[in-house]
Amino acid sequence: MKGDLKDALRCRLDAGTFWIGEVQVVPNGPGAELRHCEDQERIDLETWTDPYEAIAIARFDDAGKYRPLKTAPNLRHGWQLDLAEAREILLALDFLYPAAFATAEAFARGGLIPVDLRETLGRQSGMYAVVRKINDEQARGLVEKVCRGTPGCLRRILWKVTPADAISLGASGEEDEIPLLCAEACNLLVAAGREVVKGQPAGG
Numbered sequence: 001m002k003g004d005l006k007d008a009l010r011c012r013l014d015a016g017t018f019w020i021g022e023v024q025v026v027p028n029g030p031g032a033e034l035r036h037c038e039d040q041e042r043i044d045l046e047t048w049t050d051p052y053e054a055i056a057i058a059r060f061d062d063a064g065k066y067r068p069l070k071t072a073p074n075l076r077h078g079w080q081l082d083l084a085e086a087r088e089i090l091l092a093l094d095f096l097y098p099a100a101f102a103t104a105e106a107f108a109r110g111g112l113i114p115v116d117l118r119e120t121l122g123r124q125s126g127m128y129a130v131v132r133k134i135n136d137e138q139a140r141g142l143v144e145k146v147c148r149g150t151p152g153c154l155r156r157i158l159w160k161v162t163p164a165d166a167i168s169l170g171a172s173g174e175e176d177e178i179p180l181l182c183a184e185a186c187n188l189l190v191a192a193g194r195e196v197v198k199g200q201p202a203g204g
Contacts, residue, residue, distance in 0.1 A: 006086040008105050012178070013086075020104075020178040021097050021154050022075040025089070032089050034081040034096075045080040051088040054081060054095035069188060070097055071180050072151045097180060104178045107158075114158040115184040117143075124190060131193040136161055138196055146192050147182075155182035 012018055013027040024037040034054075039045060061067055061074040075096070083089050093101050106112040117139060121132050134142070139161045147153050156179050 005090055005102055005105060009086045009090060009101070013089075016176065018176045018178060020093065020100060021071060021180050022073060023093070023096055025093075028082070030086075031082070031084040034083065034089070034092060035079065036075060036077045039077055039080075042078075044078075046078055047080045047082055049082050049084070051081065051083055051092035051095070053079075054092040057081075058096050069151075069153060069186075071100075071154045073154050074151050100180050101178060103181050103183065107179075107181055107183075112158070112181070112183055114160075116159050116163055117161045117185050118163070120159075120185045120190065121193065128190060128194055130197050131190055133197050134193045139193065142189065142193055142196060146189050153182070155180045157182045159184055 013025075013032060017024065017026045019025070019037055022037050024035055024040060026033045026035075035045060057076065057079050058070050059067060060076060062076045062078075067074060081092055083092060090101060103112060121134065124131050143157070143161070147155075147157065158181055
């Protein structure tokens with residue numbers, strides 16, 4: 001699979017500059033330059049050549065506040081990664097957006113199966129088992145608040161609240177963009193759903 005991802009990345013680089021989330025990837029020989037997409041014209045960027053620096057870049061926003069969700073639209077500015085080869089680029093992208101490149105490739109090849117929210121909630125146990133009681137209206141409101149509110153999430157939702165629902169966002173995007181895809185509700189949404197159920201009156 002790693003070899004396949006390297007080949008897919010090389011094809012992307014051969015096609016020219018592309019974007020993933022808030023990151024611009026500019027081909028540079030066998031490697032690439034990565035930077036915040038809003039920093040394209042800046043000449044004062046702090047530059048590194050080690051892909052592991054992406055860990056620190058992804059950890060805090062511009063105000064120094066911890067980012068619990070790596071796909072929130074608050075990636076910090078002012079940096080550039082000059083990486084020499086596909087392996088380093090994939091590594092840095094995984095630190096910035098965990099598994100996002102591999103997920104997009106799996107979707108493009110028809111190998112990504114979304115998991116409806118009800119199925120995800122049905123698997124919860126222990127202290128999170130109560131989240132199964134959330135009703136559909138509450139669940140849809142939670143998606144609007146957590147996934148699309150402030151700061152929200154850049155991922156495009158592929159799953160449904162119930163099997164009867166239509167897909168809400170899908171995977172459309174620009175030709176030079178690698179979409180950030182959400183195939184299953186994350187732990188943050190499940191935890192928020194638990195609080196909704198706990199906060200409602202008994203029997204509600």
